[in-house]
Amino acid sequence: MFTVAFFVVLAIVLTHDIKENQILLVLLGTLTAGEVQILGYFFGSSAGSKSSADRFATLAHQVVDKPNPSPSVVDAIKVATRGKK
Structure with missing residues (x-):
């Protein structure tokens, strides 16, 4: 669900001119950081463990x-x- 939200917000940011909309940019940054953590969990140290x-x-x-x-x-x-x- 989190990954879906990440790609939806990413698509909105890429397809619309939202340079003035700071809320969407902050949301995209937060989702990006979360996505990195999720990928790290599934493919990083947990896989090694x-x-x-x-x-x-x-x-x-x-x-x-x-x-x-x-x-x-x-x-x-x-x-x-x-x-x-």
Whole structure:
């Protein structure tokens, strides 16, 4: 919804002569800043965190699948990966 509002305001700004309308320009600036944050959330550090979690889960399964792993290691891995697929 936020992205739709951003593009609607952007289209209005680009298609009309609104140099005198400061409210629309401020709104466009605010929406632009918000859009940058949204894109950063979806494609920035969160994507890297998910990738790290996936690598950790793979490593955890390799350790657990070894013959006779240390019980404390297995317990720690189960606690750390609880609820992750």
